Amino acid sequence: MSTAIRFENVSKTFATTRGRTLTALDDVSLTVDAGDIYGIVGYSGAGKSTLLRTVNALERPTSGRVFVGDQEVSTLGGAALSRARQRIGMIFQQFNLLRSRTVYKNIAYPLRLAGLSESATLDRVEELLAFVGLSEKALHYPSQLSGGQKQRVGIARALANRPDVLISDEATSALDPQTTAEVLELLGRIHAEYGITILVVTHEMDVIREVCNKVAVMQDGRVVEHGTVYDLFAHPQHPTSQRFVASVLHHLPSADTIRRIRAVHTGRLVQLHVENRESNDPFLSRISRAHDVDVNVVYGGVDELQARLFGSLTVELLGTDENVDRAIADLRAAAVVAEWEGAR
Numbered sequence: 001m002s003t004a005i006r007f008e009n010v011s012k013t014f015a016t017t018r019g020r021t022l023t024a025l026d027d028v029s030l031t032v033d034a035g036d037i038y039g040i041v042g043y044s045g046a047g048k049s050t051l052l053r054t055v056n057a058l059e060r061p062t063s064g065r066v067f068v069g070d071q072e073v074s075t076l077g078g079a080a081l082s083r084a085r086q087r088i089g090m091i092f093q094q095f096n097l098l099r100s101r102t103v104y105k106n107i108a109y110p111l112r113l114a115g116l117s118e119s120a121t122l123d124r125v126e127e128l129l130a131f132v133g134l135s136e137k138a139l140h141y142p143s144q145l146s147g148g149q150k151q152r153v154g155i156a157r158a159l160a161n162r163p164d165v166l167i168s169d170e171a172t173s174a175l176d177p178q179t180t181a182e183v184l185e186l187l188g189r190i191h192a193e194y195g196i197t198i199l200v201v202t203h204e205m206d207v208i209r210e211v212c213n214k215v216a217v218m219q220d221g222r223v224v225e226h227g228t229v230y231d232l233f234a235h236p237q238h239p240t241s242q243r244f245v246a247s248v249l250h251h252l253p254s255a256d257t258i259r260r261i262r263a264v265h266t267g268r269l270v271q272l273h274v275e276n277r278e279s280n281d282p283f284l285s286r287i288s289r290a291h292d293v294d295v296n297v298v299y300g301g302v303d304e305l306q307a308r309l310f311g312s313l314t315v316e317l318l319g320t321d322e323n324v325d326r327a328i329a330d331l332r333a334a335a336v337v338a339e340w341e342g343a344r
Ligand SMILES: Nc1ncnc2c1ncn2[C@@H]1O[C@H](COP(=O)(O)OP(=O)(O)O)[C@@H](O)[C@H]1O
Pocket: 014, 015, 022, 023, 024, 042, 043, 044, 045, 046, 047, 048, 049, 050, 051
C-alpha cells in the first residue's frame, strides 16, 4: 500500500497580537494510505484546518515535514509548488467560487492555469459538469445556485486537473442534512470511480461515519487517537473520541436512562453487544428457549458501520433466578455479552 500523505512530527505556532505564541499543531504524525478516505475530526480550534492546509502548503509547518506521495511539499516554492498543487484538489466550507464568473469559467479556471487548450478545456468541463450533475448550469452564476450546487461546482473545480489527492475542509458544514448527504455521496463516487485519496476535515462525526474508512481525532493541536472507523466507533479510547462517538451512536443508555428503565423493569437487565457478527445464529431466541427465559428488549439498536453490524441491546431477562443465570452464562459463551447490569 503506498503512502498518499504523510505528516512527520508537524508543529505549527502562530504569533498572537499580544506577542505570545499559539501552538496550533503540536507534533502531529499521521500516514494516509493511497485510497483512504481519511477523516480528521475535532472541536473548533483543534488544529484541523491548519493541518489540512499544510498538505498544499497554504500553511508551512514551524517544524516537521509534510509529504504528498514522494514529494516533500512543506519546502516547495515557485513553479514546483504550483505543479504540486495541481495534484491536490481542495474544497472549502464556503465554496470559494469566483462570483463574477459562470459555473463553466469557475471550473475552467484551474485548467487554463495548467495550460490546457480551449477545446480540451471545453471537453473536460463538460465531462466534470456531467459527473457532478450540473450540465444544465454551465452558464449560471454562483449566486443563482443553491448551496449544494455551489459545492458541486467547487468539487468539479477541485477535480479538474485529475488530482491524486482531494482535501476537504468542512465541505458540508454550511449545508442542510439532505444536501450534506448528496455531497457525501458524491465524495464516495469520486473515490469509487477515480480512486482518489481523500482527506476530510470535519467537526461532525456523522460525516466520518458516512464516508471515511479511517479517522484521527484531534484536540489542542494533537492527534489523540487514530485508527479504522470501525475500531474507533466500536472501542473509542480517548474521552474526546468517546464523546464524538456518543454524539452519533445511541445504543447505550445513559446512567439516567438506566435508572428510568430500572424503575419500570424489575427483571435482570443485560447488555448485549453486537459486534463483528457474521453468523446468522439467532442466539437470543435460541438461548431464551433453551432456558425458559423471556426476553424483553428495553433499549438500544443495531446499525451498520463500514458494512458490518454494530450496536448494543439492553434486554430484560424474565424467569427463575437459576434459569436467568444459565441464560446469562450462555450469552457470555456466545460472546455477545460484554457486561451486564446487576440483579434486581
Ligand atoms: N493564521 C492564524 N493566525 C493565528 N492563529 C491562528 C491562525 N490560524 C489558526 N490559528 C489558531 O490555531 C488554532 C487552530 O485553528 P484551526 O486549525 O483553524 O482549528 P480547527 O480547524 O480545528 O477549528 C486556533 O486556536 C486558531 O485560532
